[in-house]
Amino acid sequence: MRLSLLALLAKEPAHGYELKQALELTFGDAYPSPNIGQIYVTLGRLEKDGLVRAVDVEQSNRPNKKVYYLTALGREKLEAWVDEPTEGPRVRDDFFMKLVLAPMTGIADRMALINRQRRHYLSLMRSLNELADGTDQANRVAHLLIEGAMLHLQADLDWLERCQEELP
Amino acid sequence: MTPKQLSTVIKTVNLGKIYQQGAVPVPAVRGVDLEIGAGEFVAVTGPSGSGKSTLVHMLGGLDKPSSGEIWLDGRRVDTLRESAWALLRRKKIGFVFQFFNLVANMTVADNVELPALLAGSSPKEARARREYLLDALGLTERSDAPPSQLSGGEQQRVALARALSNRPSLLLADEPTGNLDSRNTRDVLRLLGEVHRDGQTIVLVTHEARVASLADRVVSLLDGQVIDDGTIAVPRRRSRGGAGDVVELR
Ligand SMILES: Nc1ncnc2c1ncn2[C@@H]1O[C@H](COP(=O)(O)OP(=O)(O)O)[C@@H](O)[C@H]1O
Ligand SMILES: [Mg+2]
Numbered sequence: 132m133r134l135s136l137l138a139l140l141a142k143e144p145a146h147g148y149e150l151k152q153a154l155e156l157t158f159g160d161a162y163p164s165p166n167i168g169q170i171y172v173t174l175g176r177l178e179k180d181g182l183v184r185a186v187d188v189e190q191s192n193r194p195n196k197k198v199y200y201l202t203a204l205g206r207e208k209l210e211a212w213v214d215e216p217t218e219g220p221r222v223r224d225d226f227f228m229k230l231v232l233a234p235m236t237g238i239a240d241r242m243a244l245i246n247r248q249r250r251h252y253l254s255l256m257r258s259l260n261e262l263a264d265g266t267d268q269a270n271r272v273a274h275l276l277i278e279g280a281m282l283h284l285q286a287d288l289d290w291l292e293r294c295q296e297e298l299p
Numbered sequence: 300m301t302p303k304q305l306s307t308v309i310k311t312v313n314l315g316k317i318y319q320q321g322a323v324p325v326p327a328v329r330g331v332d333l334e335i336g337a338g339e340f341v342a343v344t345g346p347s348g349s350g351k352s353t354l355v356h357m358l359g360g361l362d363k364p365s366s367g368e369i370w371l372d373g374r375r376v377d378t379l380r381e382s383a384w385a386l387l388r389r390k391k392i393g394f395v396f397q398f399f400n401l402v403a404n405m406t407v408a409d410n411v412e413l414p415a416l417l418a419g420s421s422p423k424e425a426r427a428r429r430e431y432l433l434d435a436l437g438l439t440e441r442s443d444a445p446p447s448q449l450s451g452g453e454q455q456r457v458a459l460a461r462a463l464s465n466r467p468s469l470l471l472a473d474e475p476t477g478n479l480d481s482r483n484t485r486d487v488l489r490l491l492g493e494v495h496r497d498g499q500t501i502v503l504v505t506h507e508a509r510v511a512s513l514a515d516r517v518v519s520l521l522d523g524q525v526i527d528d529g530t531i532a533v534p535r536r537r538s539r540g541g542a543g544d545v546v547e548l549r
Binding site for chain 2: 252257260278289
């Protein structure tokens with residue numbers, strides 16, 4: 132979350148709650164919304180590392196609020212993040228380990244493992260369908276995020292099929 | 300409702316198909332026992348060559364089984380001759396082929412109305428049904444075009460509209476979203492969901508998990524055999540947003 136907060140602050144200074152709202156507005160329900168506590172902890176760490184700084188802003192009738200802004204060091208860090216290629220996703224090796232090793236020990240039947248995993252993926256796909264149905268069509272960011280998750284899940288299922296064809 | 304309480308629409312007993320490729324027999328479907336209740340939505344999945352098309356072709360009478368039985372609405376049908384199958388298809392079965400099979404010298408509208416008319420609908424009914432289906436699939440503007448002027452994805456959607464035109468007791472669809480982009484897939488899935496809610500029985504072949512996951516039940520084939528057959532659990536929502544294990548940003 133560190134870098135998403137830096138990115139939001141590069142747009143404009145903001146306080147913690149505004150950052151939470153901006154994340155929710157941008158990514159919609161597809162994004163597991165961070166709680167405000169997490170955001171303040173992260174902001175605290177960013178401040179300690181010199182990437183953001185906070186100023187107290189007085190408010191009438193209310194306690195002061197802390198508005199955060201990006202430092203030059205923070206901007207450097209953000210630019211470095213944007214400039215570098217991002218690691219691709221890794222295969223779900225935990226299931227693959229089970230699939231290869233469990234039958235060797237006689238603990239489990241490979242066919243049963245694959246069938247159970249397929250059903251699990253399909254039920255995840257179903258929840259993504261529901262998520263897509265319940266997400267505002269106008270929120271393209273959220274829809275692309277869900278579509279990305281669906282494509283990854285499809286790849287996992289295709290790979291499962293390959294395992295089923297190739298492993299004895 | 301559990302499938303047990305539903306009346307059975309289609310049932311197979313030890314169904315098998317062996318193709319002859321030169322001197323080599325190719326078992327395409329082996330020992331399939333299926334029972335599908337009225338109103339069920341069943342997805343058939345499996346790798347390429349696992350026998351999905353062969354299975355649904357047999358269910359629709361388009362391919363003769365080598366062994367076993369097929370029962371449709373309580374009647375044994377695998378023994379029927381071709382003319383009787385043709386009649387049965389006209390009345391009871393809608394079929395979406397993997398490669399569309401639209402009538403080339405008829406407009407889209409006529410392609411879709413034809414099965415309803417053949418099944419005995421009045422011209423007015425057939426027309427209303429056609430308008431509803433083409434609208435649901437975003438094809439109203441293409442009504443007067445001949446199939447040859449349509450893209451693959453459009454032809455595929457017309458094929459679906461045509462299959463639903465006579466309100467069949469069984470819809471068989473072979474990869475009906477295979478040529479569609481994600482928006483058209485959404486229209487097709489929405490229509491399938493709609494007719495399913497109205498009680499349409501659906502057997503749909505797909506390798507797309509997104510499509511399969513909408514079914515009540517998924518049958519998985521491998522090497523012509525059913526290796527899994529079960530309902531898909533409706534996942535419990537974890538707090539707001541759900542699906543949080545899949546959609547995760549860091
Ligand atoms: N008309 C045919 N003649 C010979 N072999 C066929 C014929 N149709 C299908 N097959 C073979 O039967 C098997 C199952 O094919 P198919 O039912 O088309 O699988 P799927 O639809 O799952 O890809 C494959 O090995 C395929 O090569
Ligand atoms: Mg096929």
